[in-house]
Amino acid sequence: KAPKAEGEEGKKEEKGGKKNRAALKTPKGTRDYDAFQMSVRERVFDTIKACFKRHGAITIETPVFELKETLTGKYGEDSKLIYDLQDQGGELCSLRYDLTVPFARYVAMNRIKKIKRYQIGRVYRRDNPVMTKGRFREFYQCDFDIAGEYDLMIPDSEAIKLMTEILDSLDIGKYQIKINHRKLLDGFFAICGVPEEKFRAISSAVDKLDKSPWAEVRKEMVEVKGLEPAVADRIETYVQLKGSPMELLEKIRQEKLLESSALAMSALNEMDTLFSYLQCYECLDKILFDFSLARGLDYYTGLIYEAVLLGEEGVGVGSISAGGRYDGLVGIFGGAVPAVGFSVGVERIFSILEQRLEKEKDKIQVAETEVMVISPDKDVLKERMTLCNTLWKAGIKTEMLPKEKAQFKAQLDYALLNNIPLAVIFGKTELEQGTYQLKDFKNKDQVTVLKEQLVEEIEKRLPRFTTLA
Amino acid sequence: KAPKAEGEEGKKEEKGGKKNRAALKTPKGTRDYDAFQMSVRERVFDTIKACFKRHGAITIETPVFELKETLTGKYGEDSKLIYDLQDQGGELCSLRYDLTVPFARYVAMNRIKKIKRYQIGRVYRRDNPVMTKGRFREFYQCDFDIAGEYDLMIPDSEAIKLMTEILDSLDIGKYQIKINHRKLLDGFFAICGVPEEKFRAISSAVDKLDKSPWAEVRKEMVEVKGLEPAVADRIETYVQLKGSPMELLEKIRQEKLLESSALAMSALNEMDTLFSYLQCYECLDKILFDFSLARGLDYYTGLIYEAVLLGEEGVGVGSISAGGRYDGLVGIFGGAVPAVGFSVGVERIFSILEQRLEKEKDKIQVAETEVMVISPDKDVLKERMTLCNTLWKAGIKTEMLPKEKAQFKAQLDYALLNNIPLAVIFGKTELEQGTYQLKDFKNKDQVTVLKEQLVEEIEKRLPRFTTLA
Incomplete structure (x- = not known):
């Protein structure tokens, strides 16, 4: 089960008396998988792969570590969580933090103009691990991305549709996909009076709203990020906006909440188009249009979304998949190719299925x-x-x-x-x-x-x- | 194709003029796999997995990095090739060098008494990469091991049999499995007059005989490792012994070449038993009994073997799989469990099959x-x-x-x-x-x-x- 590696720390101490014996544990935040866990894992991967392939995706693989400079400046405040390799002579390298930046490097390096690919691999974050919640320092991500010049919201809607197909076929319970748009965020930040150079910093504060109460986030905005209190208070009214897509869209238009920002209004029109496509794909009922969704990563430029598992009373109990549009990322490496995609964080899914299958364990x-x-x-x-x-x-x-x-x-x-x-x-x-x-x-x-x-x-x-x- | 990462270095220079652009390459000795290469890779893995499963093996997974101390002192002179993670606070960690030491740690940590497992994963060596020959710094290994108290040479013969099944089903051409025994090596070292504390150092010199001529290896023994020239010369007569298993066994017995070492004689009896088992498994014809095979790794204690691809004139063109018995390794971590196994180095196999399939590429x-x-x-x-x-x-x-x-x-x-x-x-x-x-x-x-x-x-x-x- 998930907490194995932590449990082993206890074992180590218990044995501390014996000499010349190497520490009996895996590094903090990592775990082993036994044969039963591997069979659960294979089942999850097979299900997810089948969904990817149903949408015509091919797969690629990139190294577990990249040149340090490849990762630098792509992750905003999260960059501090990147694992570096020791300088043993030669190039400076870091363990990959996600599969998206290496994918962008791959697209640019091979001068690819169009690609629909999935990738399953481990990524590394020096975060505070919570093994019982499936939060590790080494964990699998299953990514799907469409890169290429295509028409507005068509690849985006396919990505979201695919996300619902995966979550439905894994059968892990009710979920909701929160959706927002970076330009919509930037638009209402401007309306509220946030200085443009603070957009990303304030955005990353908003991103904490799913874990922290408004008061705390406001404090960070004002005290850490130097926002005027009155501006922060105006933001509060916007981040409370959430609801079923069509209704919220209607409300915003009627109450003219974004009229003063051309940027936000164009994002709103994109959302309208997206929602109509998601209706064709019969998955609009899974969507929550949520102005408080911000996503921490620097590289998103348009639509952003996050799937949240819903607990007993319909409250979110944790993110299991997330993604968005990142039209500028490939361009940093050369050759501007717009792209959209998402990542499924499978560790939490393993935990859920492992617990469910635990009873049948002897019969498997x-x-x-x-x-x-x-x-x-x-x-x-x-x-x-x-x-x-x-x-x-x-x-x-x-x-x-x-x-x-x-x-x-x-x-x-x-x-x-x-x-x-x-x-x-x-x-x-x-x-x-x-x-x-x-x-x-x-x-x-x-x-x-x-x-x-x-x-x-x-x-x-x-x-x-x-x-x- | 394999040399992609190197080829990209050229690209980088060619683009050197553009500013603010991250280096367009993967770290030295690593590569990307495109969709075609992935399909070749999947084919290879599926074939190998089918062989592992035919022998009833389960699979496990361990982290890509281990505590540094877990790897320390297990690899002899090769330890310098281990990649360390930077000390960013917390534990000191290293990327895994092979799958065997982590497996031994796993067996000890979970107090396992018997296990037959396979594992497919990437390992890391700061070696001099030769991309065209499929020698990388990040590469896949496919490992099979049997740990547990079993009778003499029964698991060993199954491992070798399985190795032949894998190489046969991959259909990559003629090969030969060189076999030797650490106790046999130690026995004739003793007969030749090598001081016991020099056994491992001399063994690692002998290991270079497949790449270097005797004169060079002798020089290393005498000048670097301080062996008396007369002792080195006696070793030469032994390391020339090689041939088909039964014939060489007969010759050694008739000429009483090892009578003066009880250790070597007992190893010889073990080889006799092994060969009779391999006859039941119909794979003795693939075996070359070779006194010059030494294997560099510290942890082997008994039988050692290495599969070599044979080129046009029946000469070895490179090792593709190797293994042996390591009865002391699990014990270092606690709980002595004897074990035997081998590893398939699939990168060279990918290269061969990739070249072969290149022609069909458009039709796939x-x-x-x-x-x-x-x-x-x-x-x-x-x-x-x-x-x-x-x-x-x-x-x-x-x-x-x-x-x-x-x-x-x-x-x-x-x-x-x-x-x-x-x-x-x-x-x-x-x-x-x-x-x-x-x-x-x-x-x-x-x-x-x-x-x-x-x-x-x-x-x-x-x-x-x-x-x-």
């Missing part, structure tokens, strides 16, 4: 072994080996106990414990007769089969995947 | 899109979106051009360029009639289908995977 066959080779006789090791070899050659997943003289019961127990469906059993008698006993643990029957028919008889009893032309 | 459908939604009319964007939505809901991989007014030819070209097998085409007429044109690019036919039958008609034309009970 983690190894996929199909046949256990067993003999009650103690001097037939080479015959067991030869039989394994025959079955491996036939593509059958086979195991035997790696003991010279294995106990009959130990062999049977191994098969039962590991939910192996079939066993091939033989002793001296069978060897003389050229036969085997084929035991089916599920149907609880056992038949004698001829040596030559063994593979065929096993295959009859195994579920197989076949391609239908 | 990298994205898996099944249907392209197309209209010759310019004002039906929402109708195209609605149709995409219908097909996505039915699980059909669908794309459309993300343009408000898409050119008919541009849409068709996109489908052809990306090898998309089907297109659904509609204009005003079809919308009025409630029909679609279904175009099959492969069969070069086009039929009119009713709206309600579209999904069914598409599915008829697509190859699908189905489970047979």
Whole structure:
């Protein structure tokens, strides 16, 4: 389970007395995955990949670390969380903080004009880990992005539609996608009287509203970021605006809340277009138009969105996916290519599914072994080996106990414990007769089969995947 | 192709004139994978995983970095190649150098007594990269290990058998597995008169014999490692011993080459047992018993082996997989659990297959899109979106051009360029009639289908995977 790495710290102390023993833990904020956790993880990845592929995305991979300068200046206040590699001579490098900046570097480097790609990989943040909530320093992100010159809000609406498809197929409960627009934020900041050079700083303060009360955020604006109190108070009225897309759009237009900012009005029109597309995609009901959504990252330039899991009373219990438009990022590396995308933070999803599957844990066959080779006789090791070899050659997943003289019961127990469906059993008698006993643990029957028919008889009893032309 | 990252260095210089532009390259010794390379990689991983699973292995995952002390003192002279993370406060960490030491830490930390696991992940070495030969600083390893108290040479022989299964199924040409035994090495070192404290240093000199001539290795032994010249000369006669397993075993016994070392004689008996098991597994013909194989890593304690690809004239052109027994490694972390395993270095395999598949590149459908939604009319964007939505809901991989007014030819070209097998085409007429044109690019036919039958008609034309009970 998630808190394993932390739990291990306790173990380490408990063993502190023993000498010459390396610390028995993973680094802070990291974890191991055992076989059961890996099977949950694979299930999640397979589901997400299927959604990505349904939208025609290809995949790429980039290194786990990038040149330090590639990451510099892309993440705003979060830059302090970047892991640097030690300078051991040569280039200065940092572990990737997300998959978006490396993707932008990749697009620019390969002079790509259009690409729809997904990428699944680990990213690194020197944040304060909360293992129980699935917040780690090393964690997986599953990213989808569309880069290229396309028409207004068409790729954006596909990204959001895909986000809903993923969250729906993972079946992790109710969620809501908060949506806002950077130009809308900048527009109402201007209306409120925020000086332009403070837009990003104030935006990153607004971003904290999902975790902190207004009073605290206001304090940061005024005391840390030097905003006039009256301006902060005007911002308050705007960040409270939220509601179902069409209704809020209507209200803002009727009450002329943004008329004085051409920037905000153009963003509002973009939102209108987006909402109509999301209606075609039958996912507008998942959207909350929310003026308080700001997103911390520097690189967003347009639409921003964040999916939040809803708890018992419909209150947000945490972000599980987020994204937006970043039209300037590729250009920093050369060749302006607009882009939009999102990232699914799968660690929290792993935690949820792990807990749900915990009960079935014993029944899940983690190894996929199909046949256990067993003999009650103690001097037939080479015959067991030869039989394994025959079955491996036939593509059958086979195991035997790696003991010279294995106990009959130990062999049977191994098969039962590991939910192996079939066993091939033989002793001296069978060897003389050229036969085997084929035991089916599920149907609880056992038949004698001829040596030559063994593979065929096993295959009859195994579920197989076949391609239908 | 492999040398991409290096090629990009040139690009960078060429663009050096432009200001404020981040360096357009990946760090030295790392590379990106494009969609085609990813498809080759997936093919390789799927093949290898299938082999691992056929032997009943489960999988685990460990963090990309470990506590520095976890890696310290495990790799002998290679330790200098370990990447350290910068000390930014907190624990000192290093990128993993291989998957074996983290696996040993995992086994000890979770107090595991028996495990057969595979692991696929990237490892990091500050080595001199040779991108054209598939030698990187960040590269994938595919590891298989059996930990637990089992009988002599049974897990070892399964590991070697599995290694041959993997190399056979990857179909990358002829190869040979060199085998030796650390105790055999130590035994003849003792016979030659090497002082015991110099065993590992001399062993690591012997390890260089596959790349350097004897004269150079002898020089290192005498001048760098302070071995007496006469002792070095005696070693020479031993390291020349190599041949087919049974024959060399026979020769050594007849000529009584190791009689004076009980250690070497017991290792020889182990080899005898191993060879008889490999005969059951029908892979003894792949083995070369080679006294000059030493393996650089500190942690091996028994059998060691290395698979070498054979070039045109049967000469080794490079190691692609290696492993051995390491009975003391888990014990360093607590709880002595003997273990054996190997690692497949897949980068060279990727290179070989990439070159082979390069010719077919254009014909390979990298994205898996099944249907392209197309209209010759310019004002039906929402109708195209609605149709995409219908097909996505039915699980059909669908794309459309993300343009408000898409050119008919541009849409068709996109489908052809990306090898998309089907297109659904509609204009005003079809919308009025409630029909679609279904175009099959492969069969070069086009039929009119009713709206309600579209999904069914598409599915008829697509190859699908189905489970047979």
